Amino acid sequence: DGGITQSPKYLFRKEGQNVTLSCEQNLNHDAMYWYRQDPGQGLRLIYYSQIVNDFQKGDIAEGYSVSREKKESFPLTVTSAQKNPTAFYLCASSRQLAGGYNEQFFGPGTRLTVL
Amino acid sequence: AQSVTQPDIHITVSEGASLELRCNYSYGATPYLFWYVQSPGQGLQLLLKYFSGDTLVQGIKGFEAEFKRSQSSFNLRKPSVHWSDAAEYFCAVGARQAGTALIFGKGTTLSVSS
Numbered sequence: 001d002g003g004i005t006q007s008p009k010y011l012f013r014k015e016g017q018n019v020t021l022s023c024e025q026n027l028n029h030d031a032m033y034w035y036r037q038d039p040g041q042g043l044r045l046i047y048y049s050q051i052v053n054d055f056q057k058g059d060i061a062e063g064y065s066v067s068r069e070k071k072e073s074f075p076l077t078v079t080s081a082q083k084n085p086t087a088f089y090l091c092a093s094s095r096q097l098a099g100g101y102n103e104q105f106f107g108p109g110t111r112l113t114v115l
Numbered sequence: 116a117q118s119v120t121q122p123d124i125h126i127t128v129s130e131g132a133s134l135e136l137r138c139n140y141s142y143g144a145t146p147y148l149f150w151y152v153q154s155p156g157q158g159l160q161l162l163l164k165y166f167s168g169d170t171l172v173q174g175i176k177g178f179e180a181e182f183k184r185s186q187s188s189f190n191l192r193k194p195s196v197h198w199s200d201a202a203e204y205f206c207a208v209g210a211r212q213a214g215t216a217l218i219f220g221k222g223t224t225l226s227v228s229s
Contacts, residue, residue: 004158006158033216035219040124040221040222041221042205042219042220042221042222043159043205043217043219044219045216048216058216088156090158090159092159102147102209102215103161103164104149104161104209104217105161106151106158106159106160107158108157108158109156109157109158111156
């Protein structure tokens with residue numbers, strides 16, 4: 001089945017540690033995205049990548065880093081510089097439809113908790 | 116500034132009653148619009164989308180939405196709500212450009228009473 005997988009589903013981190021969230025897609029999509037979700041805040045964009053070896057900061061990139069070495073993979077590292085990392089993290093990818101429109105698909109999410 | 120507003124944080128509807136969730140957007144270019152649904156602890160599932168053409172769009176699970184350019188709105192409707200529709204609903208707007216991210220509203224939580 002085609003889709004987006006995120007692992008782990010739950011992640012616990014001690015303060016001062018870096019952690020990496022995995023996102024893999026087998027949809028052959030060019031673009032991938034990371035969003036952070038907090039209660040009552042909707043989804044906020046962290047980073048996005050339109051093609052391999054290229055990515056751009058979103059609205060809340062501070063304390064996060066990404067890489068895009070393969071089309072299928074877009075891991076997110078939450079560094080110790082992120083002051084309030086406890087949140088639900090969603091990965092998405094998009095395909096280009098005829099007419100120039102994008103359609104985004106989402107993974108199941110990773111819940112990160114800082115202890 | 117580009118933004119999406121969902122005025123209702125929480126709505127409760129009786130099972131079998133009709134539903135309308137409001138969404139207003141502010142966007143410089145011609146937008147394309149989405150409604151997503153999220154069950155607790157899950158990812159987002161696309162309900163429907165508007166790109167162009169007919170302003171009334173049909174989606175999955177019996178949902179529909181109407182794009183009104185003059186009101187900058189894209190309200191979601193369902194004629195008869197089922198208990199399984201209880202979830203959080205997000206409206207989003209995007210640009211006609213490859214690889215651009217969506218701008219999301221803060222969501223509306225729907226509760227269904229029996």
